[in-house]
Amino acid sequence: MEAPATGLWKGNAAAGESSSAAGEAAGPRPPVPPVSVAAVLPAGGSGERMGGGTPKQFCALLGRPLISYTVGAMERIAWISDIVVVVSPENIEIMRSILKKYGHNRTVVVQGGMTRHRSIFNGLEIFVNGNCVSPLLKKPEVVIVHDAVRPFVEEDILFKVVMAAKEHGAAGAVRPLVSTVIASSADGCLDHSLDRAKYRASEMPQAFLFDIIHQAYHQCSDYDLDFGTECLHLALKYSKTNAKLIEGPPDLWKVTYKRDLYAADSLIKDTVSQQICLITDMKEDAVQVGFLLHETLKSHVKVVESLSRSLPKNDNHLQNVVSRQCYNFICINDKSSDFQEICQLVETLENTNASVLYSLVIISVHLDILNSASSCNENQSLTKLAKEIKKKNILLYGLIIHYRKDNLMLEETIDSAAALIMALIRERNPVFVGQILEA
Numbered sequence: 097m098e099a100p101a102t103g104l105w106k107g108n109a110a111a112g113e114s115s116s117a118a119g120e121a122a123g124p125r126p127p128v129p130p131v132s133v134a135a136v137l138p139a140g141g142s143g144e145r146m147g148g149g150t151p152k153q154f155c156a157l158l159g160r161p162l163i164s165y166t167v168g169a170m171e172r173i174a175w176i177s178d179i180v181v182v183v184s185p186e187n188i189e190i191m192r193s194i195l196k197k198y199g200h201n202r203t204v205v206v207q208g209g210m211t212r213h214r215s216i217f218n219g220l221e222i223f224v225n226g227n228c229v230s231p232l233l234k235k236p237e238v239v240i241v242h243d244a245v246r247p248f249v250e251e252d253i254l255f256k257v258v259m260a261a262k263e264h265g266a267a268g269a270v271r272p273l274v275s276t277v278i279a280s281s282a283d284g285c286l287d288h289s290l291d292r293a294k295y296r297a298s299e300m301p302q303a304f305l306f307d308i309i310h311q312a313y314h315q316c317s318d319y320d321l322d323f324g325t326e327c328l329h330l331a332l333k334y335s336k337t338n339a340k341l342i343e344g345p346p347d348l349w350k351v352t353y354k355r356d357l358y359a360a361d362s363l364i365k366d367t368v369s370q371q372i373c374l375i376t377d378m379k380e381d382a383v384q385v386g387f388l389l390h391e392t393l394k395s396h397v398k399v400v401e402s403l404s405r406s407l408p409k410n411d412n413h414l415q416n417v418v419s420r421q422c423y424n425f426i427c428i429n430d431k432s433s434d435f436q437e438i439c440q441l442v443e444t445l446e447n448t449n450a451s452v453l454y455s456l457v458i459i460s461v462h463l464d465i466l467n468s469a470s471s472c473n474e475n476q477s478l479t480k481l482a483k484e485i486k487k488k489n490i491l492l493y494g495l496i497i498h499y500r501k502d503n504l505m506l507e508e509t510i511d512s513a514a515a516l517i518m519a520l521i522r523e524r525n526p527v528f529v530g531q532i533l534e535a
């Protein structure tokens with residue numbers, strides 16, 4: 097299974113996730129542009145096309161606002177010095193509380209305008225004049241403009257648009273058109289159709305030499321500010337700059353309609369369910385069953401770490417596992433109860449701070465050779481603990497695998513156990529927290 101190209105995958109500098117750990121997972125460090133770079137994220141819209149009361153940038157994906165994913169994708173890039181997020185006046189405090197909650201320390205909030213262009217203009221002004229609610233930031237050589245509702249932006253495309261902006265003055269990501277563009281005549285009939293191969297959809301991110309785009313915004317008309325939709329066009333019209341167009345990856349789409357929110361949710365779930373850490377503690381009898389489960393899981397998901405021992409406190413292994421973007425922990429044992437061990441795991445995971453950004457899943461798997469399910473008391477302890485740690489964004493589930501040594505059905509049982517594990521880590525459904533499933 098291949099990881100989707102999402103801003104989440106390679107780490108996030110917020111809330112303690114280190115970009116060095118991300119670099120370790122992703123191979124050699126990407127290059128750094130030889131210019132100072134800042135970013136403006138317009139987030140001042142009301143999301144009319146999506147409908148519903150909450151502007152789409154504040155809609156929750158796996159419990160975390162969409163905008164936090166976009167800000168996180170920018171903050172994990174060390175060479176972007178300042179990040180400005182532009183929101184409507186009524187959302188300034190909400191935005192500040194999001195930045196605080198998710199540990200986005202390099203981002204400031206600026207008040208937006210009535211249209212996207214006006215919001216971007218306000219965001220740029222902060223590098224020249226500052227204002228009463230936001231500090232004056234140091235003017236960068238290159239500024240990135242990126243819609244706050246495009247959360248899956250990667251360092252590679254940001255680097256490319258910045259380098260192209262340095263050389264050409266302006267640059268933007270483009271994608272092939274998915275439909276043909278046609279023009280209608282006054283009577284609503286087809287007037288003409290464009291040759292699709294010659295056109296591109298203009299996406300984000302875009303980047304500009306700061307003075308080029310700032311001057312364009314200063315010179316453009318009210319009509320441009322109120323009805324324009326394309327920053328590259330302003331750079332062309334008012335700063336005589338022909339932007340370089342860069343073919344971007346497919347995940348740059350803008351969350352616009354409700355269906356886009358479902359797609360974003362699904363992509364994030366794909367990403368966080370890519371890797372598991374196995375923690376096993378079994379006697380000889382059960383080792384073979386545990387091994388079979390391990391092998392079956394390996395055919396579905398990447399096993400980043402397999403620890404076959406009790407967990408010491410402050411386990412460094414676990415710290416490393418989390419910094420490699422593994423958010424799923426499967427504890428397999430054949431004891432009547434591994435409750436103490438689960439408590440210890442929870443404590444260690446809490447110390448990593450990772451659950452601020454992503455829900456962490458723990459599945460306590462009990463291999464039950466005697467076909468005698470855990471006692472009622474043990475189940476109640478698990479359910480109680482699960483309820484408590486759910487508040488901390490740690491989702492604990494139980495799974496009992498009943499098997500017999502001579503069981504011809506063992507393979508089938510293990511397949512169904514693996515399928516349950518995969519469903520739990522993918523769906524991360526808080527409703528099932530504390531439930532003990534049986535395979």
Ligand SMILES: Nc1ccn([C@@H]2O[C@H](COP(=O)(O)OP(=O)(O)OP(=O)(O)O)[C@@H](O)[C@H]2O)c(=O)n1
Pocket residue numbers: 137138139140141142143144145146151152153182208209210211212213215216243244245350351352
């Ligand atoms: N006055 C505005 C309007 C839009 N935007 C931002 O520009 C980006 C792209 O705009 P769009 O998808 O059109 O967002 P909305 O205007 O919120 O959506 P809609 O057009 O459906 O109302 C979004 O991040 C949006 O928040 C902004 O900063 N200020």
Ligand SMILES: O=C(CO)[C@H](O)[C@H](O)COP(=O)(O)O
Pocket residue numbers: 212243298299300325326327328350
């Ligand atoms: O991709 C873009 C090109 O600059 C903009 O995000 C897009 O044009 C914004 O338009 P709208 O606000 O109408 O969705």
